[in-house]
Amino acid sequence: MVKMRLTQAINAAYFEEMERNERIVLFGEDVEVSMFGDTRGLHAKFGSKRVRNTPISESAMTGMAVGAAMAGTPTICHLMFSNFALTGFDGIANQAAKLRLMTGGQARLPVTFVAAIGAGTSTGAQHSDTPYPMFMNLGGINIAVPATPADAKGLMKSALRGFNPTIFLLPRVRGATAGEVSEDPDFLVPYGKASVLQEGTDITIVAIGSCVNHAVRAAKALKEDGVSVELIDPRTLVPLDTDTIVASVRKTGRLVVADEARDRCSAASHIAAVVGDEAFSSLRAPIKRVTAPNIPMPYAPALERALLPDPEKIVAAAMLTMAG
Amino acid sequence: MVKMRLTQAINAAYFEEMERNERIVLFGEDVEVSMFGDTRGLHAKFGSKRVRNTPISESAMTGMAVGAAMAGTPTICHLMFSNFALTGFDGIANQAAKLRLMTGGQARLPVTFVAAIGAGTSTGAQHSDTPYPMFMNLGGINIAVPATPADAKGLMKSALRGFNPTIFLLPRVRGATAGEVSEDPDFLVPYGKASVLQEGTDITIVAIGSCVNHAVRAAKALKEDGVSVELIDPRTLVPLDTDTIVASVRKTGRLVVADEARDRCSAASHIAAVVGDEAFSSLRAPIKRVTAPNIPMPYAPALERALLPDPEKIVAAAMLTMAG
Amino acid sequence: MSQPDLHHNFTPGPERLKAMLERMLLIRRTEEQLGADSRSGELPGNVHLCAGQEAIAVAVCDHLSDDDYVGSTHRGHGHFLAKGGSAKSLIAEVHGKSSGACGGLGGSMHVTDLSKGMIGANGIVGGGIGLAAGAALSAQVAGQGQVAVAFFGDGASSQGILSEVMNIAVLWKLPLLLVCEYNGYSEFSASATVNAGEIADRARAFGMPTEVIDGNDLEAVWAVAAVAIDRARKGEGPSFIEAKTYRLRGHLEAEDGFLQAPYRSEDEIDQWRTRDPIPRLAQRLVELSALTATDIEALEANVAAEVKDALQFAHESEPPGMERVLSSVFVDQRP
Amino acid sequence: MSQPDLHHNFTPGPERLKAMLERMLLIRRTEEQLGADSRSGELPGNVHLCAGQEAIAVAVCDHLSDDDYVGSTHRGHGHFLAKGGSAKSLIAEVHGKSSGACGGLGGSMHVTDLSKGMIGANGIVGGGIGLAAGAALSAQVAGQGQVAVAFFGDGASSQGILSEVMNIAVLWKLPLLLVCEYNGYSEFSASATVNAGEIADRARAFGMPTEVIDGNDLEAVWAVAAVAIDRARKGEGPSFIEAKTYRLRGHLEAEDGFLQAPYRSEDEIDQWRTRDPIPRLAQRLVELSALTATDIEALEANVAAEVKDALQFAHESEPPGMERVLSSVFVDQRP
């Protein structure tokens, strides 16, 4: 075990897997310099054949990543901010998510798209989206949203050993939080297995990405008020471990979902819909969603803070639920 | 009143509004020929200044439509199939949906993106998506999904008289269904006002786009079984008339949502989440979603039929709910 | 800009030409069958036929092995067969059968045979360009001398992804051949109304060897492709071929159902019929004394038998079941 | 391809040059203030400064009125001020205040002033190109002789949307001027590593009048832009200017926080400092006997006062409230 930040954990995963599998390549705009730090050192170590800066060409990048994967080369396509995934969306939405089905299962698509999500640093509406709900609706692509360095490393390593297209999202404001990470070269985190961060009996809180940290704090505050929280981080949104979530709510009877995405058709909405269906008879109160409102993110810091989920909002939602 | 098909109703809306407002322009690939028929005759009538075939350049098309609108020209950007909206997604997701907010409310964006949605004619995975859930999550763009010729005309006319970016989606398999349409030049259908197609007391069915017709048939079948259905078509998904839906479920205590989109983070999920929250104490059974599974659409006709919502699936979901 | 010349007087020789003539015939007759099936309402979906354009696919793919890659378009039957795909798996696929190339899950616009390096027809105009460029990157990293070819239309040339790919391919010296099948139309729009300037000039601007050739002259295509593919194999980077051709059929078989007026003249079509690459190559082989009328009949008979077999195979095959779908979304994972 | 020449010996005359010098100074000093505020941690978000590139924005916009449109980039402060935006509304915006150009909702990457025809900085590289082309379409339909200018970087030139827009602009003869601010870098990548061939050649391929000029020579930019904009106003279609320049500051002010090593040499930066367009124009005016040392001091003092006022204005302004947000998503509709 060693303590590292989330971006360092991803960096370690790249290093280990690119050493283990000589075929893996990585490209993206300025991945040599590495603005976020996750690709730092890779070019020096693996050279220009396997690590390449690209021009600003998101359509070609996503399309090429899929083509390279289809031809047998596991490919990491680094898209910097997740909004730029929308600029080059065809390769993701119309190709990566569909090609295996369209080819009748012929294609293996070991391609991993990496991008940062989330607001909180006043980068404005075009650099602050949390678009995983859109990706979840695509139907043919895995989605990882790690909230801890260990999960980041294990999920990235699993993606790079697998054969399914994956969107790997870094919660931006969590990049600097450190945590213990295994050094076992075969440390993997499976897709579709939620992490139960804390067991509890009164209420289930499901938190995604940047909201996990908020939820941890909220759970502490709630504990002081005598509320026992079961805290679940799904870690991957596709596949989504609804079994763990539903089982938890069957036990607690209450659910709050905290998700930085805009509310409409959010991951929170979907989880609420599934639980509302499958755990209906156990529910003792309405399921509450703590999400961002249905608007683009403004620039001014106070507005950003006011709009984003935080521990207080999660506590408030939980208390409302407890009262229900 | 005159009987016409959905695409004819849209055609009539274009004609009337383009005559009324000389500034409106329309462009898209082969809009002169008009594969769907909705743009037929416009070029002959309004000429090459206002009606233009474009090259196959979805990124430029969406970006230019937004820029033209921002500069004061109401613009219809015809994208043919909704999957191609994903090819040119930046102009929609990063520009249209965000520019008014980013400019602090300076920009008016009278831009209407038109595209066909849905499967059912074996056009394969890249021509069969129903991506409105993704658009709903964008947060700054209106979405119309008319299911009748009258709504199609009225919603299109409202979009063309307004100043908000709008995605106008034609349910493909409904294109040929005829219905009565007003000839009043000021016949408008408002955004955010659901249409209650049938009042009932036992169960609420919310149906979107191509599912409306299925739901009408399902309601007939259910009536024969003595089940009284309240049938609601939201008509616009942004804004979404949750008030009407919630009020209905408060009355009936039961809800089925039928939506051709993939289930995960679908409109159905979102409506279920909102109703599960706001009408919690009235619910007598779990809310059921009749949606497409989380996979790209296959080609073979029998598979398409098996995967898509239909009246039988809606009836089955309703009966399950009635039993609950 | 001085760029290497792709023009050489290479020639395939009569035996190879005869094989290519047969391949072209197979494409033509297979598509005639599919066109008839589409018009009779037997086929689901739409079909886009490449009749008249076969020389380009066949001549280019003659230089490729199964280890090389081809990315294609919505009009991909010809590329599929030229790359070595079988008429059986093509016809079964378009008929939506489990024995089809993609198990009946893809359809006409998605015919793919990875075992032959055919990475797929694509329903997104421009989509195949990105995929082929990615395959070229994979080939370059693998270092085994494989190449990738992207076929695309004149209409597709206005998609931004082409410009992006040309830039990257030159910068990275990718083993990529870009083949623009200039058939003069983008759906129902004449090319000049949707393409400014000469398409080939766009490629030249990036510093890529570029040739404009008669795409209905199989030998001409073959000769230029020989040089371009050889360059790619040797690590000398991408090339661009603009091949002028014509589609003798409609944009899609169903177009008469919605067209209000013709978008091209009967005259124009007739003119191009006289330049049909198949009789043209046959004629050439006759002139070379490499082909007799009897030979032609034999070729036609072979091809007819193959198409008939394939159709019967398709008819006798089962449509795909749901299990096939569920196992075809992810690898080792249920959707 | 023979295309019209944009090169002429038009000259703005000393008074106009002096006004442009002052505009450049205003941009420089305003950005110096914003840079300092960013580095001191007073500003939210990131700022990208255009120091060294001011001549291009100022010379081009000198030909434009408030009815003309400018689409800009992430590095848009200079375009905003050159198009007539005020330092007050710029500084207040970047400080996130309600009195800012966008009420503090946009920030540095989105500064917009529609009343001046400045349709916005844009956080998406290439985004402003599409918007400006759309504005050009609007102008063409309106038929009042308005024009639109798209500013974008050398890095942005590899975005496919540029190729798409060039094609459409030529086909439709849009009143559009495309201005590539070639500063040699795309973030931290030297241009030659991300751009194959000459960018201007790509424009030529579409058949557009195209010039490559010294972007630090305000008069040269002015003269070429004069012709291009005149052509656009007369309905003669789009033009392309590639203006070679250099950014004297980092890609973003915060870059020292994450850079492990410099990506350009001190030497290179020093060399370009000697070509700074501001002293260069001042020198030229002195040579023309149109400017004295006292004049320069007066200009500097004016500008300093304006920046100081603007900063104070920003400091004294309130941050935006939630009501402003809720009314800024839709027109006549709550989000």
Ligand SMILES: Cc1ncc(C[n+]2csc(CCOP(=O)(O)OP(=O)(O)O)c2C)c(N)n1
């Ligand atoms: C992204 C996208 N936009 C539009 C279409 C609709 N479409 C299908 S084929 C076609 C024309 C293609 O023209 P070209 O590239 O010249 O190929 P050709 O049909 O002539 O072989 C269009 C516009 C599409 N399939 N994908």
Ligand SMILES: Cc1ncc(C[n+]2csc(CCOP(=O)(O)OP(=O)(O)O)c2C)c(N)n1
């Ligand atoms: C679509 C998109 N991709 C990537 C980025 C990240 N990015 C911001 S500026 C920049 C470089 C732009 O270079 P250039 O166009 O030359 O402009 P310059 O910064 O030199 O003025 C990049 C890659 C972005 N903002 N948008």
Ligand SMILES: [Mg+2]
């Ligand atoms: Mg064509």
Ligand SMILES: [Mg+2]
């Ligand atoms: Mg630059």
